[in-house]
Amino acid sequence: MSSETQPETPPNFWGYMPEEEYYTSQGVKNTKSYFDTPNGKLFTQSFLPLDQQVKASVYMTHGYGSDTGWLFQKICISFSTWGYAVFAADLLGHGRSDGLRCYLGDMEKVAATSLSFFKHMRHSEVYKDLPAFLFGESMGGAATMLMYLQSEPTTWTGLIFSAPLFVIPENMKPSKLHLFMYGLLFGLADTWASMPDNKMVGKAIKDQEKLKIIASNPRRYTGKPRVGTMRELARVCQYIQDNFSKVTAPFLTVHGTADGVTCPTSSQLLYEKAPSVDKSIKLYDGMYHSLIQGEPDENANIVLRDMREWIDERVERYGPKNY
Template sequence: MPPPPFFWGETPEDEYYKSQNVRNSKSYHQTPNAKIFTQSWLPLNQPIKATVFMTHGYTQDTSWCFQEICIAYAKWGYAVFAADLIGHGRSDGLPGYIGNMDEAAANSLSYFVGVRRSEEYRTLPAFLLGESMGALITVLMYFQSDPDTWSGLIFLSPVFVIPKAIIPSKLHLMMYGLLYGLADTWAVMPEYRMGVKVVRDIEKLKLLIANPKRYAGKPRVGTMREIMRVTNYLQKNFEKVKVPFFMAQGTLDGLVCHSGSEMLFEKAETAKAYKCLKLYEGMYHSLINGEPDEAVDLVLGDMKVWIDDIIQVV
């Protein structure tokens, strides 16, 4: 049986978005390095409280289940903007390959900042949100930005510390590194199965896998090298984070150690009153797209309370 055309089923896009009280638009943004696919979700029939700029995780894109997060924020009154990372979805690049995360961050940032500084949105609070690997790139975007650009950061299951059991072999990376420029794009790294402590709800796992634009090959050498490089870099630079932030992570996350979130919480120079870390007992990696509905509602509820409160003080 073929997968549905949309993650929600057969309902046409315009009809579905209208039922959710949001308006969606799609476009492409040309950066100096690549052309990236972008989307927005705007609330209907209510004033816009702030803007939120979202970055998806590894193998995913903005057009499938990740939209659940985007639509939720739009329904709460936030203007949401997102871009497919290079090598993902409908953006340029070799599928599954990010050979330079700083460049990937700069690509998305060029689109985000253009919207953030536009006449329509420049006076509103503005937040960056990153899920999983997207959290790494979100922090890089924050570091690349002028100090007054962002009002806060939001992280879902951030890849800040990787469990030892799934860290790529240093020998593998070294061997392929000797062939840098040739082997960097090779899809030969050991693959960690998506369902192991990643997605708890089996039906939602099936839906995630049905994404027609999901990268399903083995991890590419350069992508894994960059994940290792950037996680190490961020761990040494967490004190540079100075804006309010919200972090959510499951205690049984099989892809990411929650010690990374705890490390950011401790090291960031953000005022303690504006730091929020939520650890959800028994939840896996995919908090919004992979947990039972009642667990998803809990996480979304906490996210809504935090951002509705923080926009009153930033």
């Protein structure tokens, strides 16, 4: 294709290579589909290893304003190349799923909607006897924790959190005055995109070249946060902190010490308060919020290596010996 006929923005983060060709080059098979739920259609993707037997299934949730495409899928592809069947869904209001863009007025419903797809795959004939893990990044970590709390404890073999949102940094917290004033409108302002955004993307991405790629994602939400979203995230963070005592599954939580979007305290509190007997925490000195998508490759590879070691060990420890 000549440069004159190419769109200004490539259709994918890797450029113009056809999708199937790219995924094959990465050693995975990708499928895209829509999953019907009572709350609307979810856009879903699967990433399956091409040339190896599946060891377990992993169910991934992206962060605020993002989607399962663009750079987030690099995480999905990595896990798939390690021998895992990966399933991901755009959250309601995100990417190609139904819902008002980036409106998270009821996080319990948002989490339950993705969970319905994840459980559908987890209990399917192919995967029901294999270990199964939930993975959540950033605000997707909060959604993932809600999914875990909404599930029977035995549903999930383990949990992986990347810079999860369980504690909002002081400078990112919504103004109580703003929320109070909007609250006087009896819900009319709930969907308004009128809260300060505190330049979240710039605080999340260290590698400037990757920041440009992330910023070129045509499905990324770039508007201001909605009133109801910020109110609900503040509520959910407190709810999760109050329920750390219910986390009994094995888990790994990782955080950069220079994270300006979600507090490293999120991971530290979970590690301290969860009664799980198999729990791990990794803090990466000087790394920003987006540990895999936004750090230089050498840093991202350290995080991925730690995740791989952790999940491989849990499959060996808890999984069937004949998979």
